[in-house]
Amino acid sequence: MTIREYMKDNIVYLDGGLGTLLQAAGLKPGERPERWNITHKDEVVKIHCDYFDAGSNVVCANTFGANVLNFDEKELEEIIKNAIKNVRTAMKKSKSAQPKFVALDVSTIGRLLKPYGDFDFEDAISVFAKSVKLGEKYGADLIMIETMTDCYETKAAVIAAKENCDLPIFVSNAYGDDGKMMTGATPEVMISMLEGLGVDAIGVNCSLGPKALMPVVEKYLKCSSLPVLFKPNAGLPRVENGKTVFDVKAKSFATEVSRAVKKGVRLAGGCCGTTPEYICELVKKTNGILPKEIKQKNITWVSSYSHAVEFKNQPVLIGERINPTGKKRFKQALKENDIKYILNEGINQQEQGVHILDVNVGLPEIDEPTMLETCICELQTVTDLPLQIDTSDTTAMEKALRRYNGKAMVNSVNGKEESMRSVFPLVKKYGGVVVALTLDENGIPDTVQGRVEIAKKILAAAKEYGIDKKDIIFDTLAMTVSASDSAAMTTLGALKYIRNNLRCHTVLGVSNISFGLPNRDAVTSTFFALALENGLSGAIMNPYSYDMMKTYFAYRALRELDSSCLEYIDFASKIEVNSATVKVEKNNQNTYASDLQKAIIKGLKTEAAEITEKLLGEVDSLDIVNNEIIPALNIVGEGFEKKTVFLPQLLMSAESAGCAFEIIKSQMPGGENSDAKKCKFVIATVKGDIHDIGKNIVKLILENYGFDVIDLGKDVEPKTIADTIKKCGAPLLGLSALMTTTVPAMEETIKLVHKEIPDCKIVVGGAVLNKEYAEQIGADHYAADAMETVRYAEKITELV
């Protein structure tokens, strides 16, 4: 019998702690327990055998840290081979009769993935893949991915397991007493992501005792449609009379865990501090409890790395602004690879209150797969909102879905055979909630029935691919009402039918409805209200539209979705507060030369942008720069040099000036700008160094002073730096290093650049450097801070 068959009708008993028992058998602190599979076979086999005798069905091989980061490939193969063999030997030795299985134990590789660590997601997949392949080769019955504390690393492990073996996959995560994982994910995030990835069982282990973990397990039981596993610690360890004791004893452990089994846990065992005695008690205590049936929960969830958004009664807002269609400035940003602009669109929409961000970067002249992947990864460093991957390019879609941290929303599939054939396999492999458009080879039906038929066809096809209907959200396509009188009503009719009769969720790109009409927001927001009343679950919309947000908050208040109208009141009150603050600020403006100068000196970004916008109607843009922005920056810069202004204030002013510049740039005809006239300045953090705050500060200030800064980022190869300077002809290079260990890399870079481009002047800075040190390694200048860099650069450019 396979484990998949056995778990259908039985409660599966897992094993308990291994590390604590190995230590009791003589494993030294810091010694790798996996080597004991070869050097101390008898001890390892005995522990496994004791677990089987106690009643465990599944025993994990001693392979917790068996991966290529801890062992070379040859040793790794020996370890995994012996580890599995040891469990098999124990199985034969054990006298008890229950069905027995061996799991390859897989856990964290001990490296935090990018962007917060330095380890690449794909590299993590490769590390896991090697262990998984060996596990299958040497006869494991299943893969147990456990004690995972990071959502992204868990995804890497699951993808590796899915791609490299056909074994059942169990996934268990470790939660803290705040109910979250170490890197912030909630149970909802893990449940939605892992169900999407299609594993066999999910659950919770380690970190806390059974009682403390119960709320997390209950969430799993409430929300998961998969079998739930539970492997808590025997409480927390403490020292008592010089001995380690765990505060939950075997009997009370068994009582607590059996409660969880009654509630529906299907696979139970223990983690740190538990012993065969604990499993024995657990088996006794749960004797006679029938496995609880697992119900389909039908929860439609998309998630980020931190939280999940559920499609239910509350309308979901999906911000539509990350999309180049009809936006000149956005297209320009895409062509110039101006990621910062795109990131700001994300952050601003989040501040407006959207729940999900749509990400569309399709433009004929750019490499969409690369751009989409970059944007998805970068956006996930500035926002914790779930993302909707919006593309018709399936290569781009796959890349983005694979890299995405969480369970993404995908836009879109439609009723065409071709579309379903290419999109559904991706959703099946990586998980996701997919938007399905009710159109097919014959176009968009102009009847309600026509659109509903397509929806049914899509649902049937999805089922064949193994995709649940909870992961399909229908878009019945809002068409321009000015082109056809019945456009809105057809869309709404199909929407209502799908929500009420097919019991699926729905979205609409609501703005289309008003195309070509004057005062579009009035039409769009009224249509939005009608759609909500007809069963719209979520809207792809413009959150900067005041009318839309008014409708959203008002609808919720009227529809019993906003208790005591609190959120509506909050929304309405914020607007008043904002106008009040502007009034107060206006009163004491006389100490500054102008409003804009004041905004910049005080570091008020929004004000700087607003005033610039107003001024642009009256004054020439170059005059704004020369008569307002530059003098303000000079006042702040001089203050910094005199130490009356400090670094954070200098930066706030620089950012405000940046906002003013951005407004000026956005109003320039046809995306032209004066960059070509500026002096180029290449900047980088040297190879091996991952600190870039200092470098970014210098970059910002240089840009303020009119330099065209080419930022190569951090951890940059000397050759890349030299090649860039050759290509763009910059007369200046700035290098930053924060660690003593990377100063040699800086020296190497300086040598190479001086050799290949003798005219280029190199200025260096960073915590580990000083004037003497800079001279020693051959730099042309040492700058203690950003302003000094500016002054040096000004001096050099005067000479050039």
Add this chain to the structure above:
Amino acid sequence: MNILLQKNYTEIPINKAEILRYAGCKNDCELPLVDECLSEVKDKLFYKICYRFFDVKFTENEIDLGFAKTNSESLRRNLDGCEKIILFSATIGIEIDRLIKKYNKISPSRALVFQAIGAERVESLCNSFNEEMSEEFLLKPRFSPGYGDLSLDIQKDIFNVLECPKNIGVTLNDSLLMSPSKSVTAIIGIQGRK
């Protein structure tokens, strides 16, 4: 027997003067931005420590720390007169890195302030832990890898015995730096009981 212990703190008092100092400001500098950032980071941090006691032995050219051996002279001076040490790792979690990363892209001034807050938070966490331990023991000042001539290489041994990734979510990269970045590892010499 030396076993791995853990501590979680729910709150650590804030030292604003330190934050300002880390941000490059004078003590009396008024910076509303610091308060804004503090309120943004509120509830996003956790304070975790894992630690272990070891016996320390000195030979002529080596110190045996119980989990690793080193010939660091500065550590030898620091541990003079000690028979035991506390080895610990402390972290305030990854959320501060998320904020620093986010604002590094869109607002360097905020990134700088969050950087300063993170530095102050993890140092204050270590101080709280120190104070708690010093209720029971007479302690030497804490000593971290990278201080004096104690090489960063010892980080590998520390991570091996404290199992930081599993216990408090701290990882070590190839350059021996820790993520989350606002994490500390250190050795505290114990001179005796109080």
